[in-house]
Amino acid sequence: MSVTFARRLVHGALTFAVAISATVLGGTAAHAAVPRLALTALTFEQPVVDVTEQYAANKLTWTVTNTDPDATYIHGIVTMRMRSSVTGALVGHEWTAHYGFEETCCTDATYESGTPQESTYSYQLPVRRYSDATTATWEVTKVTISAGDRTANISAAALQSFGYRFTARTLIDTSGPSIESIGLGGQSRKPYFYVGNGPATVMYDFTAQDNESGFWKGTIRLAGPGGAGVTTPFTWERDQYSTGVRCGSVYGGDRDGTYMSCSIGVTLPATADPGNWRLAALILHNNAGGITTYKNPTAPSITTTFNSTVQASGFAISPNPVNNWRSEVMTELTMSVTGATKGISAVNVDIGFGGCTQWGAPTVKSDGRIAVPVMVYRQTEECEVEGISIVDGAGKVALYGKAFGAPDPGLKITRVPSTNPPVVLGASLDPSSLPASEVGQSSPKLTIATQVQVAPINSIGVYLYDADGNVVSQSFGGTSEAVDGTVTSWLYLPWQGLAPGEYTVGFTLSDAARESSAWNMPDRSDSHTLPGGPVVLTITEG
Structure with a gap:
């Protein structure tokens, strides 16, 4: 099958459609026309919008058609962006307007009138008050039309025959975005990562702010041992099923980007050398193209390992099971550690379900084993040890447990059974x-x-x-x-x-x-x- 773009003049504007033709085996035969999806009209209400004094919107109206007489629904997306009058490039985050036939509550655009064969929609585009000059251009860059299993994509070049753009008089944004403090997020709150089984993802939490043109996108760069580096671009995205937005793994913030909480994952390769990684740069762009670069910002560093130097073995918990039916009890997790330099500076145990917790600092027993006290709360039925981090005096790390994606010692604290009824x-x-x-x-x-x-x-x-x-x-x-x-x-x-x-x-x-x-x-x-x-x-x- 082949896709052909047909043009015909309708009501003083060019019409763009997608048609599908078929070839019959053994020869070509005449057949009924395949249904087509088309954009027949698109225009902004105002050719010029002045936002230097206050916020304003420009109404975009468009009409789509479907030649299938049996169609019962049509929908799609209209995408719009700002173009710099200084560089000529599209800048800033795109605006998208979802539309659908007779949709009145749950789409961005307003259904104005029509049928599934020809329907009209409108959208009030919020015009940004700031750009990189006193004027900027807003353009429709793409229109999609969908019905059943068919989709038509109207590209930017084809849209130029319509009233697809307007000029905005704007204020000049002279500064880039700013950030609040940067921290480790998600399961990355502990600064240790195991790369012996594959890549590891580090989550960085921060809030980007830009009270003028708004935050657009950014780049995080980490520097590691031996000159290694990892660069990760990011931006905020609209939620697929609502008008909400998401930056990394965090939902919330506003669509103009003045305030955006982000949690961005940076993936460290499985080949990463063990050692310290630091946040070398955080680069932020705003919707006017302004850039702010934070070099070596204050942020937690992390340590990677594949347990090549410091290692632990012989994990055990005693007593286990525990009798915590009537009150909390203490038990002890012990292990043998080899390869440590300058002794052991810290051992941290992560235990799931909240019914158990590490209760104090590790100690060295008479036989040289490391012991970590663990409190088991009253009537807790079971606790699984999900992660163990061991840090020696030189800062080298060994990691165990599924919390780190590391070798799992399979430790679980259980409660002694009680099977006899009251007497x-x-x-x-x-x-x-x-x-x-x-x-x-x-x-x-x-x-x-x-x-x-x-x-x-x-x-x-x-x-x-x-x-x-x-x-x-x-x-x-x-x-x-x-x-x-x-x-x-x-x-x-x-x-x-x-x-x-x-x-x-x-x-x-x-x-x-x-x-x-x-x-x-x-x-x-x-x-x-x-x-x-x-x-x-x-x-x-x-």
Whole structure:
């Protein structure tokens, strides 16, 4: 198949369309025309816009057509940019306007009128107040038209037959963009990177500002050992599914670039020599073409390694598993380190899920192993060691764990299992007898003696049975287990009272391991007999 561009004069303007022709095997045959997409009109409302006194916009209106009579939708993008009157080059970030047939809420352009076969749209282009001279030109540089699986691209050269540009009277931007402090971002907050398994990406966070023409783009250059260097260009981008913007991995900021938070990834090659890398230059451009160069800006340096000098082995955690069911506990991560110069200056352990944390500086044990204390918080079920960084006295680094993309020692802290349900040794009620007149205003205290096991008891259900085994009152809630195993609760008695007689107390207990047991409950087949006899509440006359 081949694509041909056809031109025809319509309403005083040239029309640009995409047509598709086909060749039949064995010869050429006449056939129905293939549907075409075309731009038939495009013009700015004002040939000159003056923004020297205040902000202004210029309305762009365009019409697109589709010769497919069965089409139900048409859409596309119009791209616009500023051209310098000094250099003649297009400068600054492009503006894009998404449009769609009968779209009224979620596109940039306004649907004016028409059908999927011929429809008109408009867009108010915000005109920048600043350029590199007293005038600048704005141009439509590209129009795309899409319907179904067909797309037409109208290039800048073809657009020159329309009213595709206008002149802007502007103020002169005499300065370049500025930045706030530069820091390491994302998982790059620790300045160590492993390059033994492949490239590593360093994230740099900063905010670019330009209150005149706005921030456009930039370049980051790192300098490494042995004269090595890495240069990374970047700019901000519009989000694909909204009118929001993104600079690197950060969403936010304004589309005119006056204030833009950026998090830019710089990839270090797998062949990078181990050692120190520094931010040698940050170059920023604004939308008027102005440039600011920060040479050797104040920023964290980083260290790369593939564990060629300092190395660790024999990783272990003891005690493990830990019994942290009732309170936080301490454990210890140990390792053997070789190749260090001037001793070990730091060991940092990154642990996932937030239930464990390094608790102090490393120490050297009597056998020469390095030990790092780790706090395991109460009832944390599991913690995975995601990264270990070891720094010797000369600044050389060894890295381990998936947080660095380094060899993973496979360390995980676990909690000792608890598989036995709560065991009751006896129970009592105080008071065990009440006159009927006081039932609605009383809550007898239920004291349960339990066997202290691994997981603490943390919830209780209390049931009151009449002589026929019917439940006449019940309550549920959290509870706690004392050091000696005592669990305390209170009976809920109905406000409407109880008839005189004897009522049996039954209950369920559950622990932090989600094990449970039932006691003195006649309506449950798994209920245990209460040691020392049942707990009975007697309701007397009066």
